[in-house]
Amino acid sequence: MSTSPAKFQGIAILDHKDWKNPKKVEYEPKKFLDHDIDIKIECCGVCGSDIHTASGHWGDITKPLVVGHEIIGTVVRLGDKCTSGLKLGDRVGVGAQAFSCLECGRCKSDNEPYCTKSVWTYSTNYEDGYNSKGGYADYIRLHEHFAIPIPENIPSHLAAPLMCGGITAFSPLLRNGCGRGKKVGIMGIGGIGHMALIFAKAMGAEVYAISRTSAKKDDSIKMGADHFIATKEEPDWATKYFDTFDLIVVCSNSLTDINFDVVPRTMKVGGKIVSICAPEQNEVINLKPFGLLGVSISNSALGGINEIKQMLDLVSKKDLKIWVETVPISEKGVKEVFERMDMGDVRYRFTLTDYDKEFFT
Incomplete structure (x- = not known):
């Protein structure tokens, strides 16, 4: 049973030339497929890739552009054919990849990021033409394979930057x-x-x-x-x-x-x-x-899903603490982290938090 809305909300870039002034928008999610899940987002790390993409350094991307690929949230919907073992209510993380074929030699050797059919968590077209949307949003929809359970002893705001920056x-x-x-x-x-x-x-x-x-x-x-x-x-x-x-x-x-x-x-x-x-x-x-x-x-590109699990296991067992500053998500909050990231004013990662206040009140 679905507990996610028909439309999602996000803090989006509408013009690369005005990328430091993102706006809150509503948009259609991708079509829900049998192996897809919906995740209600709790927080999202801010990656250098977000800045490159938002500013247009990596080309002109379909708008609205919702970046963010260091996502922590809760599973709220499961496709009819999901087999990963995920359950409703599980806390999971999503990194920079939302899809791969899962059938080629690269995918079967735990090298999903190197698959020629990869779809990144944002700014990439699926086969049907839908342009992927990321984690500066209330929900995200993606293939179950790319959602990874987060160990209980890793706080969400510290887990988020691990999902892309950490595994990289x-x-x-x-x-x-x-x-x-x-x-x-x-x-x-x-x-x-x-x-x-x-x-x-x-x-x-x-x-x-x-x-x-x-x-x-x-x-x-x-x-x-x-x-x-x-x-x-x-x-x-x-x-x-x-x-x-x-x-x-x-x-x-x-x-x-x-x-x-x-x-x-x-x-x-x-x-x-x-x-x-x-x-x-x-x-x-x-x-x-x-x-x-x-x-x-x-x-080196991203790590594969098994490598992310190994990293999370190391962080959990060694109780490792990365250095993170939190900023509440909003148009103002995203503008702040964009401006400070552009100046190099961060020690050493940002995580956008307080999603409930921005999207669910």
Whole structure:
């Protein structure tokens, strides 16, 4: 039985040129299919992808544009053929993916984000042409596979940023051998970088926080970093740390300022540099091929559903606490987080809260 409305409400971008002034709108949800669920949203994290998409950095998106893909909420409707074991009333999380074919080799090997038929939680067209809508809204409708139960001891406002930012940090650590006996650098101590630092330490690695200046040194040490490197304040840092790292995860917003002819010198033979950066469309990187001798450089997307479950298990068992600031959702609240994110004024993630007051009173 459905307890969700015929139309949903959200705080939407109506014009990329005026993206910092979103408006509350009503819109039609996607068609409800047999394996779909509806989730009443409790809170939603604010991701850098929201800013790129809202501002038009990633192209002109269908309006109204409702962003948000770090969603925590309650299951209120289940399709007739749902088999995931979810029940009405379950608290679940949704990340940046709402659909994949679930039949290809990539999906069957727990690589759903790499499926060629992926539909992202917002701004992507389904096969019927419906443009997906995200979590700055009262409800979301999506395939059951992409809703994940949240452990009881993780507060919702801390769970939300894990669903995209967290798994984007965790996946390259997990896939590239982060653990005891490894020296791991986290480059860029921002929203995702600070989570990568916390995860790498919890996974047993010796962790080096790498930032341009020493402004975030104290915070990084509090988060668990064993060492801190300020690259602009230590011009010879690559020489000092020659042959040090097994893995560096690049968590910067942009790759333009990273010298890929320098960073590889700090890697051990067989070391890996993995970027999670999703910059503006026109950005490129430059490097000399000799810098790749013995070193691999790659880019990582989201993690698959099983990886998200592993991350949540780690956070739950280790009682990890990421650094989050909450802001009540509203036109004013979304404008505030957009403006502050654009200025880099956040330590270290935002979660939009108080959905009941905005949408359900």
